[in-house]
Amino acid sequence: MQNSAFSIHFVVNSLVTLLHYVPITLLITALSICLGLVLGLFVTIGQLVPNRVLNGLSIGFIALMRGTPMLLLLLLIYYGLPLLLQSFAIDISGWNQVVFAILALSINISAYFSETMRSAYSAISADQYEAGLSVGMSNKRIISRIIVPQATAIALPNIGNSMISIIKHSSLVYAIGITDIYQQAQTVASSTFGMRQLEVFVAVALIYWMICILVERIIAVIEGRFSYLR
Amino acid sequence: MREGSATYAELYADYHEFGAIALFNTAFFKESFPQVLSGVPLTLGLSLASILAGIILGLLIAAIRIKNIFFFTGVSKVFVSFSRSVPLIVILYVLCYAVPQLTSGGGGQGQSGVQISPNLIAIATFGLFAGAYLSEAFRAAYYSVDSGQKEAAISVGLSSFQTFRRIIVPQAIRSCLPNFTSVFIDVIKGTSIVYNISIFEIMGKANLVGSRGYRYIEAYSIALIIYLVICFTIYIIFKRLELHLSKKY
Numbered sequence: 005m006q007n008s009a010f011s012i013h014f015v016v017n018s019l020v021t022l023l024h025y026v027p028i029t030l031l032i033t034a035l036s037i038c039l040g041l042v043l044g045l046f047v048t049i050g051q052l053v054p055n056r057v058l059n060g061l062s063i064g065f066i067a068l069m070r071g072t073p074m075l076l077l078l079l080l081i082y083y084g085l086p087l088l089l090q091s092f093a094i095d096i097s098g099w100n101q102v103v104f105a106i107l108a109l110s111i112n113i114s115a116y117f118s119e120t121m122r123s124a125y126s127a128i129s130a131d132q133y134e135a136g137l138s139v140g141m142s143n144k145r146i147i148s149r150i151i152v153p154q155a156t157a158i159a160l161p162n163i164g165n166s167m168i169s170i171i172k173h174s175s176l177v178y179a180i181g182i183t184d185i186y187q188q189a190q191t192v193a194s195s196t197f198g199m200r201q202l203e204v205f206v207a208v209a210l211i212y213w214m215i216c217i218l219v220e221r222i223i224a225v226i227e228g229r230f231s232y233l234r
Numbered sequence: 235m236r237e238g239s240a241t242y243a244e245l246y247a248d249y250h251e252f253g254a255i256a257l258f259n260t261a262f263f264k265e266s267f268p269q270v271l272s273g274v275p276l277t278l279g280l281s282l283a284s285i286l287a288g289i290i291l292g293l294l295i296a297a298i299r300i301k302n303i304f305f306f307t308g309v310s311k312v313f314v315s316f317s318r319s320v321p322l323i324v325i326l327y328v329l330c331y332a333v334p335q336l337t338s339g340g341g342g343q344g345q346s347g348v349q350i351s352p353n354l355i356a357i358a359t360f361g362l363f364a365g366a367y368l369s370e371a372f373r374a375a376y377y378s379v380d381s382g383q384k385e386a387a388i389s390v391g392l393s394s395f396q397t398f399r400r401i402i403v404p405q406a407i408r409s410c411l412p413n414f415t416s417v418f419i420d421v422i423k424g425t426s427i428v429y430n431i432s433i434f435e436i437m438g439k440a441n442l443v444g445s446r447g448y449r450y451i452e453a454y455s456i457a458l459i460i461y462l463v464i465c466f467t468i469y470i471i472f473k474r475l476e477l478h479l480s481k482k483y
Contacts, residue, residue: 009336070419071465073426075437076458084451168319175321176427186324193327202331209320209328216319 014200018192018207025185026211032105032184033174037167039110044117051122062118069115074173078108082180105177109170116166124159125151157230164223168216175212185211263452266443270456273439278464280435281422283357288364288417295369300376310369317366323427326359330431352431360421367417375410376402408479415472419465426461436460 050062069077082104086097128151136146178187189208193201295310317325334347379402387397429438436457444453 009338067466068462071423071462071469072458073423073437073461075426076454076461079450080454080458083454087451172319172321175323186321189324193331202328202335205324205327205331208324209316212321212324213316213319217315 011200011203014203015207018204019210021192022185022188022207022211025183025188028182029174029184032102032109032177033171035106036109036113036170039106040113040117040170043110043114044121047114047118048121048125051118052125066115066119069112074112075176075179077112078105078176078179081108101180101182104180105182109173112173113166113170117163120159120162120166121155124155127158128154154233157233160223160227160230164220167219171212171215171219259449259452262447262449263456266453267456269443270436270439270453271460273434273436274460276433276435277422277425280353280356280360280425280428284360284421285364285418287357287361288368291361291365292368292372295365296372296376299369299373314366314369317362322359322363322424323430325362326355326427326431329355329358352433355431356425356428356433360424363424364417364421368414371410371413371417375406378409379405408476411472411476411479415469418468422464422468423461
């Protein structure tokens with residue numbers, strides 16, 4: 005066992021140890037997705053309203069996010085935001101790193117969410133709106149009963165892809181000192197004195213793979229629920 | 235810049251020399267810009283090599299899945315699912331440790347195993363990532379060409395290779411360009427993690443520069459500007475190409 009090049013036994017051992025750190029990854033991603041959806045909605049509205057300034061701001065924000073590496077955004081927010089707010093006499097340096105991680109991830113993902121939402125919204129033909137009006141529905145009702153359900157059905161596959169990418173990006177939070185699956189894997193790997201590093205990272209890969217497959221399945225089930233609208 | 239062994243306290247005091255408003259040291263920013271900029275060739279080189287590897291891998295996988303070759307289709311599906319689900323940094327470390335450990339025969343890896351260059355590991359990592367995403371893009375592009383086009387080509391007497399070369403490829407390229415651009419940009423952004431295996435590209439240089447005098451904000455801001463310029467340039471080039479190609483039809 006000690007002298008084999010690859011030990012399945014050690015993969016299983018690492019897997020069990022690392023599973024304890026799945027909740028922190030899930031917590032960070034779940035909260036980032038929720039916050040990202042809200043932020044994304046605002047950015048989408050900013051793009052759709054007939055207001056040049058808001059349109060420009062939203063488009064600029066999306067372009068900025070698409071050109072910024074996630075790691076860099078995370079570090080800039082972690083190191084830069086407290087300093088920036090300090091000059092406005094707001095002290096956030098005592099906040100937990102997890103808050104910064106969620107902030108950075110959700111800001112990044114909101115740009116991708118808003119692209120998805122905007123394209124889903126524009127995919128619904130104007131006839132749908134007119135049909136709603138013709139049967140006497142109010143504006144609010146048309147949006148909640150006609151536009152949103154159809155737009156959700158169209159947006160779901162892309163929302164799912166963005167969720168997968170946020171799960172993957174969450175592995176970068178090691179850079180600001182959060183112990184998640186990946187960071188713990190580094191600790192476990194270094195405790196093997198260079199003997200069993202490969203096994204540890206294979207275990208990490210398997211954990212992320214399982215999480216992503218699970219998320220894909222859940223999205224597929226929800227998509228199935230919405231399929232009557234397509 | 236500071237040389238020799240300044241204590242952390244000294245450096246940190248220096249950082250606050252303007253009091254609480256020492257937000258951003260412009261002099262340091264200007265001075266360090268060329269140093270971070272010197273990482274650009276490596277970032278671009280790694281990204282280009284990875285995207286080329288990704289195109290080859292992506293074409294191969296897309297061909298296997300379109301032709302539906304027994305066994306290989308299953309392998310491709312598993313591979314694509316894996317590469318799309320596992321974070322880049324984890325793939326990077328798996329590849330980094332795989333070759334030395336598996337060739338060492340189990341006795342204390344590192345010295346005895348075969349060592350490969352970090353650049354090669356990075357290219358392999360991003361090549362796998364790009365290959366998985368591009369294979370999906372290529373496949374979707376192939377299916378986006380209307381089957382009537384193929385029938386029309388056969389009816390005027392083109393061979394199946396001619397049909398593929400003259401009819402399908404030109405139209406498929408047009409529809410996969412937006413996806414290709416976004417994968418390319420993702421690869422460039424993704425390479426910011428390779429400093430972990432001691433490759434000093436933009437992010438690596440920024441970390442080096444920032445660690446001197448604890449001025450990370452300035453260093454990371456330089457890196458941010460460089461990344462934005464690179465990504466925008468690539469986006470604009472491919473947007474032009476897209477417009478150019480769509481004019482023909």
